[in-house]
Amino acid sequence: MAIILQTRNAENEFDTIARFDRPVSKEEALANRDPGHYWLKETNPRFKTIWEAWVGEPSQGRKENPWLRKIESLRKRTNYLAWGEGALALGEVVGFGLTAFKFINNDQRLKRVESIVAAINARTPIGFVCPTCQQPLLDLIDPYCGNCGSKLDWTDARRANRLESQFCPHCFCPVKPTQHFCTQCGKPLHIQTYSGTTFQFVPVRPRSMQ
Structure with a gap:
């Protein structure tokens, strides 16, 4: 009979940290262990969990997962891109509005020039x-x-x-x-x-x- 003690590593994968030739109690297997989540499993004839337990508080045993860190970084970048696209769209709307206002203003000025030229030409x-x-x-x-x-x-x-x-x-x-x-x-x-x-x-x- 092969008995193994496992926990999860930084990549959130199972890592075998001890082997026994017989079932052991939680106190014996987890003596002097760091805080974390542990599983005692039987491997023969097939994998079977005998017991699982925490050492310390569950929050103490949670190690930082690099994949979660990458996902969080990607989420932040996505948020930044979303804000950037929103600002760009707002800038385009404002730009089109200003351009239209400029054309309207130029059209009004041209009409004024036409009126002034017509008035001057009628008099002199x-x-x-x-x-x-x-x-x-x-x-x-x-x-x-x-x-x-x-x-x-x-x-x-x-x-x-x-x-x-x-x-x-x-x-x-x-x-x-x-x-x-x-x-x-x-x-x-x-x-x-x-x-x-x-x-x-x-x-x-x-x-x-x-």
Whole structure:
């Protein structure tokens, strides 16, 4: 007959700490043992628990399990990730809200600019003319000319002016035909000037109502 005394180790696995050739009492088997949970088992013909007992308080015999420590660390990391994802989602919501508010604010400002330009142009015409028919524009914000019906694209007009402009021979910065010095490098310009751009600025007098 083979009798063994077992307890659980730090990995929570059974560990055989003593062997006997006969059944022993709890007092004899657990004498001078550390606090913990112990089992006396018979191994022949099969494993069978004869008795189990605690030495000391149950809380004293509980050893720190490294797997439990890893699980706790993983749980903390999961909580941190959850908080991080929540903060990221909140930041995205706030960011989208601020972006929408910014667009709304910009739209309101554009409407104010349109109103101001329309008011100034009604009182003192600015004097921009249509590049197609060379007639004064009724309103700078209108997408089409009120005289010939041509589409007014300020972006294309500005690009055309840039393509027709000249460049500084020293730094290749775009310069206007009327410049004598480059605004980028400050060197004198010895280039042939010419007149004529897509949009012309001419004084226009307010027409009196007859």
